[in-house]
Amino acid sequence: MEKIDLSRELKYLYSASARDIKLVEVPLLEFLMIDGYGDPNSTPSFQEDINSLYSLSYTIKFTFKKMAIGKDFKVMPLEGLWWMDDLHHKNDWKWTLMMLQPKFVTESHLDNAKERVRRKKNLLSLDHVRLEKLDEGKAVQILHVGPYSQEGQAIEQLHEYMANCGYSSNGKHHEIYLSDPKRVSPERWKTILRQPVR
Secondary structure: OEEEOHHHHOOOOOOOOOOOOEEEEEOOEEEEEEEEEOOOOOOHHHHHHHHHHHHHHHHHHHHHHHOOOOEEEOOOOOEEEEEOOOOOOHHHOEEEEEEEOOOOOOHHHHHHHHHHHHHHOOOHHHHHOEEEEEOOEEEEEEEEEOOHHHOHHHHHHHHHHHHHHOOOEOOOEEEEEOOOOOOOOHHHOEEEEEEEEO
16 A cells, blocks of 8 residues: 655655754645634643644544555644744734645545544534645745744744845744654754745
């Protein structure tokens, strides 16, 4: 059975150096997405949104695996787009949480997965998950190792690099969470920090 691993196919987007900033060209990609706002540490819907994305992604994966065509794919890591009106007030933070999907996943697959998950779990945010394309284009990225609360220095490096190269921001701050916080201690968490540029 064919198993698709998008993290290998798109290795240049899902691996990064903690020392060197890399300029990448991000193609048009399709994600399961859900929007929210507030302090992620104290907003109950944040964890539910994550649970909805994982539940739907795994349900879609196993549906394809059982089909006659026998396709299988690796569930990709959680990602997030972040923006805010005031950097210092976490209650004003806005986010779009996302999980990359193979090109063959359609709206009907998502609708079917929602029905299946709904029978097993009471996740109110299921209905807010959508399938949407994202076209970031040119971007800079770096790997941050450590707790999310200590990303500041790496983010400053990105923006300093952008200024030195004559780039400006062209989209929302993007994070890719490579580590499972339930299995890895915070000092070893790996997060790719990406900023689309022009």
